[in-house]
Amino acid sequence: MKYDFSSIEKKWQDKWEEAGIFHASDDHTKKKFYGLVEFPYPSGAGMHVGHIKAYSGLEIVSRKRRMQGYNVLFPIGFDAYGLPTENYAIKTNTHPRIVTDRNIAKFTQQLKRVGFSFDWTRVIDTTEEGYYKWTQWIFRKMFDAGLVFRATTLVNYCPSCKVVLSNEDSQGGKCDICHSDIVQKSKDVWYLRITEYADKLLNGLEEVDYLPNVKLQQENWIGRSEGAFVNFKIKDTDDTLRIYTTRCDTMFGATFMVIAPEHPIIEKYADRISNLDALNNYKAECAKKTEFERTQLVKDKTGVKIEGLCAVNPVNGKEIPIFISDYVMMGYGTGAIMAVPAHDERDYDFAKKFGIDIIEVIQGGDISKEAYTGDGEMINSGFLNGIKTKKEAIAKMLEFLSAQGVGEKGVQYKMKDWAFNRQRYWGEPIPIIHCPTCGMVGVPYEELPLRLPDMEQFEPGEGGESPLAKIDSFVNCTCPKCGGAAKRETDTMPQWAGSSWYFLRYCDPHNDKEFASKEALQYWMPVDWYNGGMEHVTRHMIYSRFWHRFLYDIGEVPCEEPYAKRTAQGLILGPDGEKMSKSKGNVVDPNDVVDEYGADVLRVYTLFMGEYGSAAPWSESSVRGCKRFLDRVAALTDMISGEGVTPKLESAFHKTVKKVSMDIEDMKFNTAIAAMMSLINEIYDVGSLTRDELGIFVRILCPFAPHICEEIWETLGNEGFASLAAWPEWDEEKTVDATVTYAVQVNGKLRNTLDLPKDIDKETALAAAKADAKIKQFIDGKTVVKEIFVPGKIINVVVK
């Protein structure tokens, strides 16, 4: 067969589309498979080969599942709200709607050329009214449930994007989008109370099948810690200073306290404090720094002692000084700590610098040199003296604290509430109305979607105000509760909103009564297998798990967890081994590869290049190797002789079918392809194969290289599509050879190999080995001290 890939690929893509063979069926009686890939952000640059690899993994699994008779939902869509589009729109003076539509068209064209088996009737665009109506609807439900609140805080503000960013979006003190420096700014911010779901999000991990490191990252992100809240009396007041600690066992060693510079206690007792100016100066210094900068100065601790206030250690009545320092942050715990320099490195550094007492309460270290954080016997600790373990000491102390009424067990999370608004145009409008009499009122459900108004000038306003604030007709409205004049919220939602529930919409994407019907959700959810990038396993996955668990709690979805299984693909690096980026000029465009080698080659190569989960550099010459492989596959049509089984190939076929079948389940696509390459080498050695054997070969290769396989399938005279043909079975017995090659070792060194019957027993095998002329050389005249026989693998004779 002549392998004219460009005409073959066009031909079959048209046929698939015409027959609609990849559309998920509404027949809910069939067994289902829901494979989900992260939908792309349709940027102006178009897709690069990394996208192709990201989708190829579950593309293979989905195609295999179809051939195994599953009803498969393998959808795609576009996460199209976002800053890059808006910035591009501003720069080129084109409406973001037009930019978005253009980019989606480009992405769609690229994806279709690769022959992905997506269900194109279920495409989602998060910026369409029919979609964001339900994004707003879920937000409103959260508002009703009290999960939405507003607070004035210091926020990370990007002066270049003119937008407030979450901590997650401003990591490293740089804007996630434009990489300019972040400044701190006081602002009214919308929050989603995700912390209320911290425990549920943590516990839910027990019932899902995520990669171990994905689970670990989510656990670390949530950051649950168990400890105690303790109230330290402030001397000569009725007030207490409340702290959080995970080491209440060390309380006898607390020699000072540290509070965050912003701690309200300073203002409250301003009249007693004699060095208020010094404190305020220090606070002003800290405010200039971003949170990131504050965390930079690891060793050299700074701080100021509060003159005029002092605290009382509740376990021994000792009076201890209070300091302010930026190593304690208002955002975690209570914004105040007890400092135990002997057993905490940060406190140790601070105490050394300020000449504060260091009292050892746990034996085992040398506190003259450094803090000791390990276990040991308690000393200088009153009723804890003599206790040998941390665990025991903590339990005893907690008992004491609660008996005295000065403290109790507590839990803290690193995870913070989710700052959920942007002062930008290209996002979902937040459906809230501010009424002077009623306060914050949700836009009535029947008025959703709250449409994003069309406008010409969508630059952000000065001071980071949303462009929507400029449209009077949008802002001015009546309060749905009291009917009085009111104003609309003008902020929009962050990009994370649309992607927090898209997997639900795929189940029933055209529904205009509900975000998805109960029947569709009941059938399709949860997602059976979700694959995507490691960069999304914390933020996106935790946000979307949060939304989903909320919907479960209000009875809108049938299962607690949205994703039954999660895997991740590795990056494709540029030919230079660097991360692909436009600025480095090392981006490979899938269209170029398809033009030159064909879609099937692109698909095979992205999966063959290395382990699916790890990064690997692009290599043009290796692409050619994959082309050569498919050329050899095409030529098999000229090697057919007869029907049935070629004896010399029978075992090889069963082995390969087994290996490919199993490797796909483990995402070991590279070795699956290698196995098919080996098989084709064997076929070439034999020189011919039967019509039936070629049919098997084509079916196991079909998920990887579907176009060429369809063409050969047709050449073989089959009716219907290879893509829907039954996945081949293997016979376990025929994967085992009659004879096995044993490695024969003397003293653990390989000396010869012997072909022996597969079910040979130990005695016979050893006799055969010892009778072998080569082995004889090594054992003659020596005494055999040990004989090892591993069935099917190795014979080892140990001699002296």
Added chain:
RNA sequence: GCGGGUAUGGCGGAAUUGGUAGACGCGCUAGAUUCAGGUUCUAGUGAGGAUUCCUUCAUGAAGGUUCAAGUCCUUUUACCCGCACCA
């Protein structure tokens, strides 16, 4: 600093989980075909030494356990990713 990971030929990478290290592909060498060739086919290809079937050394480095270690243990180096004073 803490947590996780990786390290195997000239290159990308295999290795049934403790059992013949280097599958498969690239690249390279030689030959045939073509001789317009980023064509196709055949053979070879970890390094060193003897060259006819022989042998020694090799999985970042150094030790150890074992009949047997890329795989397990200890120490160590380099790189990558995540988190960042979390009390």
